Amino acid sequence: MTLLINLAGLLLIALIIGWFWLSQPGGRKTRSQQIVSETTVIVDNGVYDPAxxxxxxxxxxxxxxxxxxxxxxxxxxxxxxxxxxxxxxxGKTTTITLDNPAAGEYRFTCQMQMYQGRLVVD
Incomplete structure (x- = not known):
């Protein structure tokens, strides 16, 4: 019985690691990769859309x-x-304005870095 519980725990840990850290944002449905000056980001089910x-x-x-x-x-x-x-x-919309960001690639995450996204500034 203990072996079965340990195996179930290891499987759960592997699923959590795969979902939050090993999954690629590009593998999920994303919106067009066009350059924007304003956009809406949906925070739901452990992801940012668009990521x-x-x-x-x-x-x-x-x-x-x-x-x-x-x-x-x-x-x-x-x-x-x-x-x-x-x-x-x-259930509410929070607006963030980034004034003149410098060129580069910036990560945006939740405070525990489980939700992950990228801001690419060209």
Whole structure:
């Protein structure tokens, strides 16, 4: 019985690792990879949609985050390398404006880095 419980636990750990850390955002349904100055990001079921956002360097970018997932992990979005973060209320839209971001690639995640996305600024 103990062996069966341990095997079930290991299988669950493998599924969690695969879902949150090994899955590729490009493998899920995403919107067009066009350059935008404003877009809406849906936060639901452990993912950001779109997971990859393309923007122009030196131009303001407005992001509207709609949080549908009540999970505590989804309550904050953090833009690494830009020193920007915001708390997201469930069922509401939170707007973040990035003023003239520099060219580069920036990750955006939840506070526990389980939800993951990329901002590509060209």
């Amino acid at each position: 990859v956002i393309h923007a122009r360097a030196g131009q303001p970018l407005t992001l509207h985050f709609q949080r549908k997932d009540p999970s505590p992990c989804a309550e904050q979005v953090v833009f690494h390398g830009l020193d920007v973060s915001a708390f997201l209320d469930t």
